[in-house]
Structures are given as structure tokens and as C-alpha cells.
Amino acid sequence: MTDTTNEPTTIIHRSANAHEAQEIDDIVAMADPTAASADAAAPRVEQESRWKTLSRAFRTAPLTAWFGMITIAIYIIVALFAPLFAPFGEREIIGAQFEEPNATYMLGTDNLGRDMLSRLIYAARNTVGIALLTTFISFMLGGFLGMLAATFGGWVDQILSRIIDVLMSIPSLIFALLALTVANTWIGRMDNPSPWLYTAALIVIMAVLDSTRVFRLTRAVAMNIVVMDYVEAARLRGEGLWYIIRREILPNASAPLIAEFGLRFCFVFLTISALSFLGLGVQPPTADWGSMVRDNATLISFGVAVPLYPAGAIALLTVAVNFVVDWMLHRSSGLKD
């Protein structure tokens, strides 16, 4: 479960395992002596509700998955109720620069004399919120286009795939830096630009760049589903594209896509932190873990651990999400549901 090295293979083997499981299931079902005739024999005598399956999944979840889920829950609560937890305001200057941790400022103050703990708590809101929104948009965009490419095939697929290839041929961090520089310059030229514009630009650029990976995965997964007879049956029925994508393809592609959502969230989250560290991500004075590391980086040379707290927050969330994703991948590979 904790073995992250076999992640890519998990997806590939998924169908093979599911088939094997089904086979054994069939054997067991047919071996039931209470069944009157072979045809009347239903594979499962007792029906399990979805809720029951889910609760069993939680009961059998490994320790790592529990750790991940609890950690994520704490992050969410902290982010949602940041004003309740934070002793001071996000942008409030309340002390001298770089004060040592003491009773009032539990983690000390930063380079401008703002409370480190409060900023750390508010940053959970900003960084996680932005990363979540970005991943969400990138899945909407990449997922939709990927399914479109797989369902239509032909020249639609060709054009979309080549555009994606071009986007992917440029290293994404460099591309992001370039695009952000251009966008920020544009916004800077406006009269009285809203600070939210910078964040919006960051979200859109990251979402578009990240959607290329989502496109690739969705297209591959959907390709395998499109060739199924039930999709052909729906087409012959005269169903529209939207119905086929929504009702026939999406439910069957959801397991790998949800797992991928977790992974992509981590990547987006790390990239945004990296961009913030480089000064192009979340713009000050908004609190953000990446920029907090950079702002206080000088302290490292004095042997003070303060810049490591935001870095630790980033690391912990990444690890937690990965634990949960691993567990979900494992489940979707082993069980049919």
C-alpha cells in the first residue's frame, strides 16, 4: 500500500484483476447448491447496499489510509474555520521582525512582523483552496476534451491530441513561469487592477497546463470503454454525445479518474508552492506556504526552524493525500465496485 513505485502498473493491471475476481465469483456463485437451475442461480444471494460496501471499505482501511484521511480532515477544518483558530489577522503586523517564538507568538513573527502561526493557518485556506480549484478546472477541461477525443475519434481526436502534444512539449514549470510573467505584465498595465486577477491568472494557467495530463489519461481510459458493446448499443439507439459521455463512459471511468484527481492535486499544489517560492505564484500580502518559505528563507542560515513549518505543512498534506490515493487505487484494482 505504501509502495508508491508500482502506481503506474496498478492502473494497467486493474482490468485483468477485476476479470479474475469476476471469474472466481462466477465459480463460487455457480457452485451454490441451493440454486434450482443454472440459469436461475444468481451470483450473489444476499444483496449488499452501497452504504454497507462503503462502511466495510472504511473498516478494512489500512492505518496509512486512516492517517491520510484524518490529516486531510484536519487541514479542511483548519482551512474552513481559519479565523476561529488564528490568534491574529492574516495581514496584521503585530510585532517586530523575526521575533523568537514566545507565549504570544507561538511560532514567532515573520520578516514583516506578522504572526507566523496565523499566517500558516490562513495559508491553508489560500494554498489548498487555489490548488483544489485549479485541479478541479483542469479535470473539467482535460476530462471533457479527453472524452470528446475518445468518443469522436478521427480528426477531432487528431487535432485535440496534437494541440496537447504541443503544450506538453514545453517543460511545464518554464511554460508556467513564462505565461505568468506575461499575464502579470498585462494585469499590471491595467488601471487599478484587482489583486484577485493575479490569482485568477495563476489558476487558469496552471489548470490549462495540468489539463494536458488529465486529457491523456481520460482519453486512454475512455478509449477502452468506447469500444464496448454497450456504447455501441447506445449509439445505435440514437443517443446524443452528451448522454453517452455522461451515462455510459463517465461512470466506468470514474475509479481511475478519482485516483488521478488525488495525485494531480498534489502536483498542482507543489507547483503552486514552487511558483510562489519563485515569486510568481500567490501574490503578497496573501499568505501562502510557498511564499512564506521564501520570505523567511534567510533564517535558515541562522539555524532557526521557522521557514521549515510551511514547508512541513506542504509535505504533510502531500503525503496524506498520497496515502489515501494509494488506498483508493488498491481498492479499485481489487474490487469490482
Place this chain on the structure above:
Amino acid sequence: MSDDILLKMRGVKIDGKTGDDWLPIIKGIDLDLRRGEVLGLIGESGAGKSTMGLAAMGYVRGGCRISGGSIEFDGMELTKAGEAKRRALRGKRIAYVAQSAAASFNPAHRLIDQYSEAPVQHSVMDKNAAQEDATDLYRRLQLPNPDEIGFRYPHQVSGGQLQRAMTAMAMSCRPDLIIFDEPTTALDVTTQIEVLAAIRNAVAQFGTAAIYITHDLAVVAQMADRIMVLRYGELVEEAPTRTMLSAPTQDYTKSLWAVRSFKATAKPKPAADAVPVVSLRNVDAAYGPVPVLHGVSFDIHKGRTVAVVGESGSGKSTAARVITGLLPPSSGEVLFNGQVLPPNFKRRSKDQLRQAQMIYQMADTALNPKQRIRDIIGRPVEFYLGLKGRARDERVRELLDLIEMEPDTFAHRYPGELSGGQKQRIGIARALAADPEFIICDEVTSALDQLVAEGILRLLDRLQGELDLAYMFITHDLATVRTIADEVVVMQHGKVVEQGPKVEMFTPPHHSYTDLLLSSVPEMDPDWLTNLLDERIREGKPLSTEDA
């Protein structure tokens, strides 16, 4: 007597794991096999035949375990032997031939290299000797160009040849026991003959003992000295082949024997001036540059069943794709009740689409695993007939009743919670939901056990009577044709070679291809294969179309 017993299995129990529980798959079966004897294992899918066959090698599939009993091979207890010891036996003294040779060969290596792998590994012979031996065996198994065929890759030879090459490979170490797991199930009848003949010769020549697993009684009658019937992991009956065929004692065995007795109700001939529901006129079709259909014409009348038969690759499924509009023909046209249908299904009206429905071969892939039964059947009801809410649910219940499935039990289930036959019934219900006039049945029974398949055929026949449906029944199984068809269309290489009412088709004189097809269907007579081969050799006919 006891000395020549090669394999002795006593009270073998095997469990399979589902969720957290172990459920029994094999519930204590005894099996004895003498040297040089061929034992037939028959039963429906899930009866435990394959599991039993694998257990004879001391092997169980992943997720299974041997929970009791003993397996003694030539005096050696396999359940207690270590993995290394058992591995030394496999391939050398016990060999296994799987159902799909295409899936069992490594596509990246030549046949002869794969042949020599086992003898070299078990140090029976060196590579050169193994290759010479391979050529010799290929010759004995009557493969064409035995000197050269081994140097081909698996995709360069046909299915029947591949299955024979697989048998040759199993014989490479001259094992004492070979397990054949449905080796001809995936093959056409005409190809099946040559594989059966080859296996029988090879086994007889080397005095190899064999376990022959199949669900086809007629096939096992040709191959086995003795037959064991399994059901639900238990032994139903065991007897020498001739006794078993002539005088089965158990009810279950009798029901298996009686399966082929069902005959669909005969329908009156259509009036001479009746407009056919579906009519193909000189249809040519091609996949890209490859032509598949050449001037195909036939009519399907209201309330009648037209069976389209032929080997795989004969173009029968392609004809169905032309009718449905998935493959627009390159010339010719499809008429529906006298009206020309647009060639591409995208240009057909909703009503034209509704009139012609399709039932697929593999119910597993034909039903969306993430939709409940009521949605699978309810969608066409809603889509075509505009019924919503309560009216829709009511119609779904009616349809489930129609296919003899209890609505309260099944409406909320997912396809994964149904058996193979039940899934196929849902496929039928989905087609009926559109209230069509014409249904294409594409090999609907070929993936099912005989008893289950018979139930489906009975259902289709009843529905035809009640709803006056026209069927186009695509199949390669002539027993099914005999059962259900009113008219028969025989196809070969994309052409219709013969067509007419069933009675005429099954009485001579036949077109030579129809004759070959008809005479290749195994019969329950244990001497059938011997007689047929003698006759074909006497008359100088080819064994099959494949090598010709």
C-alpha cells in the same frame, strides 16, 4: 491393475476466496486415471471442471486453495510436494493445453522457439534436437509445411493450426499426462475436426493419458474412453463413454443429453407478394481497402427467423453491421418494409433506429456494468416511447415479466450481480423495450452453457410468436440453426453460397461448402469422428477449409 494407475485423486476439496470467506468450489471428488486412458470431464461453466484439471497438476488459480484430499501422481503426493518438485513435473511429465492458443503463445517468439523451451529447460534434449523433434511432431499432427511452419510467429498461422502447434508443444517432453482444457471451444466446426483428429492421433501414438475438459458432449464422445459429469463441484455420474451415452442414470445427465431436442415452432411460409421486413440488395461492403461482402442479397420476413451461418470471417457479422448502419455499404442498399434505409445510422430517424434492435454475443460487454437493470431497460423505453416516471417503471416490470425474471428481485441489481444467462435475458429485454419489428441476434447463445442456451432459444421463440418479430440469427452453431431457423443463409468469404428454407438446406443435395459445414458438426455417436475421417479420406475431400 493398481500399478498402472497414473493419477489418483481422493476427496479433493478446493476453496475459492470471495471477500473474507472461503467458499468451496470442489467438494470432495475422487478421480482415477490409468496410463494411456482419456478421461472426459464435462459440466456447465462453474461446475469446477477447469479447477479439477489444474488440480491434477497440483496447481490452483490465484485466490483458491486446496483444503483437503490427496492428489497422487505416479506415486508422488502433489499436495505435500514442494513448489520446486511440482514445477519439475509440469511441462515434463504433465502438460496443459489451454482453450485459447492465441492467448497462450507469446506473440514475440517463433513457434519452434517456444516449442523447444520446455525440453531444454527440463534438460530432455538440446535445442537442435528439440527443433528436429518439433518438425516431426508438426508432421504427425498434420500441420501444413511442417518443416517451415515452426519458424512463423503465432499471428502468422490460423487458429486451428495454432491449437495443433500448442498440442505439439504439450507433447514435446512426451509427458505421461496432458490436460486439455476446452481446446476446440473457440474454433469453427470445420476447424474443430482437424484439431480433434490431431489430438486423438497424438494421444494414441504416444500412449499418453489425458484429461479432456469440455462442455460439448458430442466432442467428448469422440475423445474420451470414460466420462465424468460434474456439477456444483460434485461428481454427478461416471461411466465408460458408450455406457454413459446410451444409458445415463442421473436426471441431470439425462437433461444434458436431452438439450438438443427442442425445436422452435414452425411458421407458415410468407405470401409470395409479402414485403420483407428487411431486405439486402446486392450489398458490397469493405473495411477500408479490404472488401468483406460481395453482392450479398437476402430477405427477412415478418415473424420469421433467418439464420446466417458461416465460419468466422465469412462476413455474417459484417452483414449485420451493414443493416444496423454501423458500416455503410460501398454499393447496394438495405430496405426496411420496402423503404430504402439511409446507409449510415446517424442519418436514420429515431423511428427507423427503433425498428431494428440488436442482441449481442457477449452480454458482459453489452450491458453497462454501472447501470442498474431498471435503467438499462428503462432508457430505451424513455428514449423511444417517451414514457417517464411511473409509466416507465411499469413498462420495465412488464418487460422483466416477459423475459421470465422477477421484477422485484432484479430491477435494482447491477449486471455484475447476474449470471450469464440472466444477463443475456436483460439484453433481450433491452431490445424489446424499443418495441421493434426486427432483431439481430449476434451469436447470442454461443457464450452460454447448453442448458442455459436452450432456455434463451425457447424464450426467443416464444417472444417471436407473441410479438410477431423477425429475427436475423447469426451463428456458427448448426445445432442452433436446426433448432430455431425458418430459413438459412450460408455465407463463405463474404458471399452467400446457398440460401433457402431450413428443410431444404438440411436435405441433400448441398452446395459443397454447406455439405462440409453440415458434416463437421459433431454427433453424439462415439464412432462419428472415425467414420467421418475415413469417409473424407476415401472421397479425397479436404479435412477442412483452412489447410486447403
